[in-house]
Amino acid sequence: MTRPPFEEMSSLDRLVHEPSRLAILTALSACRSADFLYLQSLTGLTKGNLSGHLGKLEAGGLVTINKSFKGKVPNTNIVITPEGRDTIRRHWKRLEQLRRAAGRWVFTT
């Protein structure tokens, strides 16, 4: 017997499912790389928050962060790893399945 969709939701990967990190990974999966300014513009996060989330994603092996200088200006470039791409693809698939399951689910007493 399959578990109700709401129970399934509790088993989602929290590293990916946290809203800010989900947005970051979703955006990164659509491009070759993105710089810090782009992700900040897209998510509206503060520098500190974005930095914290990127650190967690890097620790989880989902993104790589490359720091360099463009002239005298520091530039941080973020790239999703193949593992990160695969993780976000699976996560999206799971979310879609849960959404469909929740739509079909009927309260039984």
Next chain:
Amino acid sequence: MDDLHRMHYVTGHYAHLQGLRLLPLSVPFVLAAAERMAERPFVPAGVWALVVVASLAAPFRIGQYYASRFGQAPAPRWRSGTLTLVASCAAFLWFEWLRETLSPSVSWPLLFVAIVLARLGLVAGRLRVHYLWIAVAVAAFALLPHGSMPEDIRAMAGYLLIGGGLAVAAIGDDRVLRRALTTGRQDSMRAAV
């Protein structure tokens, strides 16, 4: 989740949504329409050349503005749009050849352009709905039978349609991008998931 789909679309089409890069390209067409309307050329050849060069060079400078304002997110190579552009141009030429061979009363190449634009207006939850309006205008122009208006008026309307279409696309795409990149606040993101 729809907001996340939009984020995915905007990031994947970031370069295409830098609409202001299209705006300078509309100037020569509007100018050409104005000359047709005046029924005599009033722009000196030197100025024309300057306008054309400036309208081709300005998009690069505007691209630098977007990069410094919103950052950079290069699209995957297979999504650069080059293949679509080449395929669309080839299809347009084929329809043009058909038009010359069969001489239909309506313009098939323009109808094809209208369909491509309408498709663009329907993707990503009608995020770029302004393309639907341009598509309607192009389709209306395409359906005008040949000989229904003097050639001069038709040429002027054509230039205005291209110039106006480019301007509407430019401003519309820029608005879509600005909305996506300046309203992505944490609260809206939490509500999105």
